[in-house]
Amino acid sequence: MFTGHLRLKRNLNEVVAATTSLGQNELWSSTNLYRQLLLLENLVPKSAEVTSRAWIDAFFFRASAMLPSNKAMILNMEHVVSATTISTSSSRTLGGFVDYTAIVADECDAPLFLTSPQLDYLRTLPMSSGFFITVAGPHNLSNYIAQTVCEMYACGKYLQKKVICGALTNGREWIFIFIKFNDDYDGASCQRSSIVKFDTMSDSNGQLVIIGSWPDLIAAILLHWIQNSFVDLTSDDWFEVVRRRE
Helix, strand or coil, X not given: CEEEEEEECCCCHHHHHHHCCCCCCCCCCHHHHHHHHHHHHCCCCCCCHHHHHHHXXXXXXXXXHCCCCCEEEEEEEEEEEEEEECCCXXXXXXXXXXXXXXXXXXXXXXXXXXXXXXXXXXXXXXXCCCEEEEECCCCCHHHXXXXXXXXXXXXXXXHCCCXXXXXXXXXXXXXXXXXXXXXXXXXXXXXXXXXXXXXXXXXXXXXXXXXXCHHHHHHHHHHHHHHCCCCCCCCCCCEEEEECCC
């Protein structure tokens, strides 16, 4: 199923810096995202899967603040994914549990998605996007990749979308995953990124600081992928595909 690797494009610093002005007058500005992340470092233990949500929520709130004024994000949690067959030639099924679904819609359509967030209902609506997140434990993110791909595959096939985007994360580390279905949904190809993460350190005064602009990059990737989660990768994406050698 894995046909390539998603590699971050080079020389992204200027592009990332340009995103910091998006939503700068909102509560979840770039500056406040960094403040929240630093607060969490000294407030919430990183010892369990459930605590990861504090970091994940912060990134989603930041991405929602970066949207154009005529768009709205609807963030749903804990979807059960109905079992679906892997392919027409197999009786094996995939299903599972998706921790987050993020949808971007026109502001006037947002109430439709808020009132009935279940996948059964979402399938009947003109969804223009649908980004799926699986939450992992605090360590060894790669151990959860197969599970995440299976859950995303089941979501995409159930919703009858040719392309589906998502991520596996523990809040500080993110692996972005892209799945493209074959004709008649008989199998799919998949690419994933390496871990994209942010780190902290103590400065000369002993104050905790975030190294570099990685939180802005993660938020910018989320913004773009959530808005374009049902379409193929384009030239303006943050990643480029490195094809797997046969």
